[in-house]
Structures are given as C-alpha cells and as structure tokens.
Amino acid sequence: MKRGLIGGGVLAVFWFLCGWVPYALSAAGGSLGTLGQFIPSPMARGVFGSPVLWAVIVQVLMGVALIAGFAVLASLLSAGRFSFAANWLAAVLAAFAIGAALDLGNFFSWVGSFGVRGAAGTMGAAPLTTLWAVLVGWFPALAAARWGRSRDSSEAPSSRRAGVKATAALALVAVVALVGLPLASLAGGNATQERLREEAAAAQEQADPDGAAFPDPDAAGEEVPTAAPSDGRAPEGACTSANTTILAPAPDAATGHRGQWISLVNVSAEPCTVEGYADIAYGDQNGHALDVTVEHGGSFMAQDPGAAPVTLQPGESAFAVIGWDANSVNGQLAANSQWIAVTPGEERLSWDISLDIVPGATVSVTAWQAEVPAGS
Numbered sequence: 001m002k003r004g005l006i007g008g009g010v011l012a013v014f015w016f017l018c019g020w021v022p023y024a025l026s027a028a029g030g031s032l033g034t035l036g037q038f039i040p041s042p043m044a045r046g047v048f049g050s051p052v053l054w055a056v057i058v059q060v061l062m063g064v065a066l067i068a069g070f071a072v073l074a075s076l077l078s079a080g081r082f083s084f085a086a087n088w089l090a091a092v093l094a095a096f097a098i099g100a101a102l103d104l105g106n107f108f109s110w111v112g113s114f115g116v117r118g119a120a121g122t123m124g125a126a127p128l129t130t131l132w133a134v135l136v137g138w139f140p141a142l143a144a145a146r147w148g149r150s151r152d153s154s155e156a157p158s159s160r161r162a163g164v165k166a167t168a169a170l171a172l173v174a175v176v177a178l179v180g181l182p183l184a185s186l187a188g189g190n191a192t193q194e195r196l197r198e199e200a201a202a203a204q205e206q207a208d209p210d211g212a213a214f215p216d217p218d219a220a221g222e223e224v225p226t227a228a229p230s231d232g233r234a235p236e237g238a239c240t241s242a243n244t245t246i247l248a249p250a251p252d253a254a255t256g257h258r259g260q261w262i263s264l265v266n267v268s269a270e271p272c273t274v275e276g277y278a279d280i281a282y283g284d285q286n287g288h289a290l291d292v293t294v295e296h297g298g299s300f301m302a303q304d305p306g307a308a309p310v311t312l313q314p315g316e317s318a319f320a321v322i323g324w325d326a327n328s329v330n331g332q333l334a335a336n337s338q339w340i341a342v343t344p345g346e347e348r349l350s351w352d353i354s355l356d357i358v359p360g361a362t363v364s365v366t367a368w369q370a371e372v373p374a375g376s
Contacts, residue, residue: 004071004090007144011091012066014136016059019043042095042132051195054188061181062098068174069094074144075167084138084145091137092130097178099129105182212285212329212336212354221288224337228279230345235273239312241347243268246278246340247317248351252301253326258356259301260322264342264368266312274368275309278320279344282357283337290335291359299323299364307367318368327358334358342368 018041025036043062047055070090078086103123111119234240245267251260266272282290298304302321310318327334335357339348357363 003144004074005067007074007087007090007140008067008070008094010143011070011094011137011140012063014139015042015062015066015095018132018136019047023048040132040135042099042129049192050188051191054184054191057184058181058188061177061184065098065174065177065181066094068170068177069097070140072167072171072174084141087141087144088137091140092133095129095133095137096126098181099126101178101181102185105186109186212334213331215285217286219286219288221284221286223287224281224283224289224339224350225348227341227347228281228344231343234343234345237271237273239264239266239272239274239342241342241349243270243272244312244342246342246349248338248340250353251322251355254301256326257300258324258326259299261319262322262340263317263319263371264312265317266314269314271311271313273309273311274318274342276307276343277365277367279341279346279348280322280363280365281339281348282335282355283339283350284333285336286333290333290357292335292357293362295362295364296367297364298366300325302366304366305369308369310368310370317371319371320368321366322363324357324361324363327356327361329356329358332358
C-alpha cells in the first residue's frame with residue numbers, strides 16, 4: 001500500500017503543479033501568459049476565483065481523493081504487482097473520478113433552474129481531468145512501478161493481509177472526499193457570487209449620478225479641519241458657533257453657474273453682531289480636504305456688498321451667497337461635503353452634499369448681510 005500512496009502523492013504533486021503554474025503564468029500576462037496556455041491544467045474549475053477558505057478546502061479534498069483513489073485503484077488493477085500500465089490506468093480513473101464528481105455536483109445544482117439541457121452545459125470537468133491524466137499519469141505510474149519492483153520480494157503474507165484492510169479504509173476515505181468535493185466547490189461558487197453581489201450593490205450605492213470618481217480608501221490626503229485659523233479673538237457680543245446656526249440648502253443653477261444662499265440664524269436669547277465673511281471649505285469623496293480657492297467677493301449669481309456689521313436679534317438671520325462656475329466631475333474628485341463656519345476660527349458645521357466643485361476650482365462668497373424682510 002505504501003507503493004500506491006507514493007504514486008498517489010506524485011500524482012497529486014503533478015496535479016497541483018499543472019494547476020497553479022499556468023494560473024500564475026496567466027496572471028503574469030504577456031509572453032508568460034501565452035506560455036501558460038500550453039500547460040495542461042486539471043484545475044480549471046472549482047478552485048480559482050473562490051474565496052480562500054473554500055479554495056483550500058476544495059484542493060485538500062482533491063489531494064485526498066487523488067492519493068487515496070490512486071492507491072486503491074492501482075492495488076486492485078495490478079493484483080498487488082503494481083505494473084506500469086495498471087498504475088497509469090489508476091491515475092486516469094482517479095482524475096476522471098474528480099472531474100465526474102464536480103460535473104455531477106454542477107448538474108444536480110442547476111437542473112432545477114435550467115433543465116437537463118441547461119444543466120448539462122455546466123459540465124465538462126471530467127473530459128478535462130481525464131485528458132490531463134492520460135498525458136501526465138505515466139509519472140506516478142512509473143514511480144509506483146519502480147517502487148513495486150524493489151519492494152515486492154520483501155512483502156510478507158501478513159503485510160498483504162494488512163494491505164487489504166488499508167485498501168478498504170482508503171477506499172472509504174476516497175469516497176468521502178469525492179462526495180465532499182462538489183459540495184465544497186458549489187459552496188465556494190455561491191460564496192463568490194454573494195461577494196460579487198455585495199460589491200456591485202456597494203458600488204451602486206457609492207456611484208455618483210454625475211460620474212465622479214469612486215471613493216478610494218487608500219487615497220492620500222488630509223481631513224477637513226473642524227475650524228480654520230482665527231483672524232483674532234471674537235469681540236464681545238459677536239455671533240459665534242455657540243449662539244448661531246447655519247442653514248445651507250441646495251444651490252440654484254443658471255447656465256454655466258451655481259449659487260448657494262446660506263443663512264446665519266441667531267439661536268440665543270441675546271442679540272449678536274456678525275461682520276465679514278463666512279469660512280468655507282469642502283471635502284471630497286475620500287473624506288479629504290478638497291483643493292479649492294475661496295475668494296471674498298461677488299459672483300455671477302450675486303453682488304458683494306462688502307463687510308459691514310450686521311446685528312441679529314434673537315431669531316433673526318443674515319445671509320451670504322456662495323457662487324462658482326459649473327464644472328464637469330466625470331471621473332474626478334468632487335465636493336462631497338461642505339463645511340461652513342460663521343467666521344474663520346469658529347467651529348465648522350458640515351453637510352453631506354454632492355456639488356460640481358472640483359480640485360482647482362474657485363469659489364466666491366459674499367459678506368454676511370441683513371436678511372431682507374419678506375414683502376419689503
């Protein structure tokens with residue numbers, strides 16, 4: 001039986017070499033990929049593309065079935081003599097059994113969905129593995145035959161009786177491996193499909209309707225600061241992030257231009273005064289600060305009245321206008337969040353918002369000015 005196990009081990013080694021070498025060459029591409037196409041592979045199905053855990057389980061079961069199956073078949077076919085021809089046939093039958101097990105698993109898995117003809121179209125592993133063994137099976141056959149010639153004379157009758165028991169045990173192991181092989185292969189395929197569905201759903205959720213670049217978790221960049229450097233200490237009675245809030249609705253559009261009216265609301269019980277310009281910043285889809293130039297002044301959408309003190313009674317509001325020219329975001333980083341503070345140095349509020357502002361764009365913001373009363 002040791003002779004059969006050695007031959008089966010050689011068969012398994014060639015199985016995995018012929019499976020992994022062309023796969024690695026194909027992954028390398030170019031002339032190496034072309035070279036890989038000339039190496040017959042018995043592992044074209046049920047392994048590559050599956051999650052790592054299931055791929056390992058499938059390959060372990062293949063190895064077990066090859067070694068145990070070859071040992072049993074060679075022992076039975078050669079009547080204990082392990083002749084070269086019998087060993088070669090054992091290699092072919094062991095490889096065929098693996099392909100047939102995979103084909104039967106595919107057939108019974110898909111016959112309910114696609115019918116007999118459709119399920120039959122998912123088969124094809126058995127011819128592949130059988131042809132491979134016809135071409136390569138003489139290596140393990142030669143190894144077992146050589147080992148057999150050198151060991152036959154030393155085998156006692158008691159060892160032959162033990163060999164019968166070992167053969168029965170190995171036959172059971174081979175059957176269990178062949179039954180588990182298609183189950184593991186199908187489970188790996190299902191896991192792969194589930195992963196692809198999840199990735200497709202995630203990509204759909206992240207997709208920008210205007211075609212902006214997908215988020216890249218490995219992209220370099222710095223997070224948007226929660227506050228900009230201060231121009232100086234806020235005077236007594238100034239509007240700050242503590243006594244106001246900011247409203248930033250979606251922008252309006254004109255031909256080739258954008259305008260966003262933002263409001264500053266006094267939410268305290270005391271009046272406050274604001275003078276100057278809001279602090280504006282943007283973040284991209286990776287959560288990093290977007291390289292945007294923010295200028296103080298007017299735009300196509302609004303005139304800038306200039307900085308002047310505006311006193312807000314409790315509940316009153318001031319407004320400013322942010323303006324920029326329209327940009328194409330196709331395949332680019334773009335504004336995915338907006339950060340605004342009443343003045344530089346104050347804590348910024350942030351909103352998740354999709355804007356056609358890209359790196360290198362210029363954004364203009366007017367000074368805070370008193371809200372015009374309705375009907376005036």
